[in-house]
Amino acid sequence: MSVQNKTAVITGAASGIGLEIAHVFAANGANVVIADLNPEGAEKAAAEIRAKGGQALGLAMNVTDEVAVNAGIERAAKHFGSIDILISNAGIQIVKPVNELAYEDWKRMIAIHLDGAFLTTKASLNHMYAQGTGGSIIYMGSVHSKLASVLKAPYVAAKHGLLGLARVVAKEAAPHKVKANVVCPGFVYTPLVAKQIPEQAVTLGISEDDVVKKVMLKDTVDGEFTTTADVAACCLFLAGFETLALTGQSLIVSHGWAME
Ligand code: NAD
Numbered sequence: 001m002s003v004q005n006k007t008a009v010i011t012g013a014a015s016g017i018g019l020e021i022a023h024v025f026a027a028n029g030a031n032v033v034i035a036d037l038n039p040e041g042a043e044k045a046a047a048e049i050r051a052k053g054g055q056a057l058g059l060a061m062n063v064t065d066e067v068a069v070n071a072g073i074e075r076a077a078k079h080f081g082s083i084d085i086l087i088s089n090a091g092i093q094i095v096k097p098v099n100e101l102a103y104e105d106w107k108r109m110i111a112i113h114l115d116g117a118f119l120t121t122k123a124s125l126n127h128m129y130a131q132g133t134g135g136s137i138i139y140m141g142s143v144h145s146k147l148a149s150v151l152k153a154p155y156v157a158a159k160h161g162l163l164g165l166a167r168v169v170a171k172e173a174a175p176h177k178v179k180a181n182v183v184c185p186g187f188v189y190t191p192l193v194a195k196q197i198p199e200q201a202v203t204l205g206i207s208e209d210d211v212v213k214k215v216m217l218k219d220t221v222d223g224e225f226t227t228t229a230d231v232a233a234c235c236l237f238l239a240g241f242e243t244l245a246l247t248g249q250s251l252i253v254s255h256g257w258a259m260e
Helices: 016-027 039-051 066-080 103-131 153-176 191-204 208-216 228-240
Strands: 007-011 031-036 055-060 085-088 135-140 178-185 250-253
Touching: 007 016, 007 066, 007 103, 016 031, 016 039, 016 055, 016 085, 016 228, 031 039, 031 066, 039 055, 055 066, 066 103, 085 103, 085 228, 103 135, 103 153, 103 178, 135 153, 135 228, 153 178, 178 228, 191 208, 228 250
Parallel strands: 007 031, 007 085, 031 055, 085 135, 135 178, 178 250
Antiparallel strands: none
């Protein structure tokens, strides 16, 4: 039950949840590949991990660009010798009611969350199948993989879609001992969420404090944000789990906001 000496590609790892996962996996002996749209952020994060004695490679990657994804996964495989774990985490948020949402914004959301998950999965699976040593794919879903909230149609649609992708990959990749699972966090205070608070305050006509207390955290058991460390711990558990007993599953980490 370990990620020691395994190579983990983490998309969107220059910030927030992905960055924490990169630090936690590196501290547990994984070779981490920080793949992000922001090349300086990816290199900075990789340098920080190397400075702490970990193994890390920073990569510029737009997960919606097939050529860039294939080139990045290839480079990571050459650099560390294998691709064992993919954490498809890159994501953005656009908050608008459906009747005001621009089609371009809908397509951008679906592209980053779903096309990105597909492209990185396809490229990683081909390495995992050729290596013949199994693997683990983890999609960063959300409580919004299970529930809906106003103003978040493309996000909710895409995050629900990841459950379907994970279940198909779990079935197709099982003969190669590759698992696919989804981690579903509640609100985590990262730049992605910090940006939404003033936006939602304006759209809903309430204070920023009320957006946090009466919208974001209202259904949690304790009024607390989930932390990046909570999410990274779930990913570490799933990535290190040895058998196919845990595949095609989704794990909600949300202070009880969603229960099933
Ligand atoms: P964040 O904004 O802190 O980090 C997202 C990272 O993704 C950034 O470094 C950004 O550069 C990168 N990125 C954006 N578009 C990209 C692209 N096309 N290609 C490659 N990289 C790209 O956000 P976060 O809160 O850490 O979110 C990470 C993931 O967790 C997202 O999928 C998000 O939907 C999910 N999530 C977040 C929360 C939350 O409350 N923060 C809750 C549930 C799920």
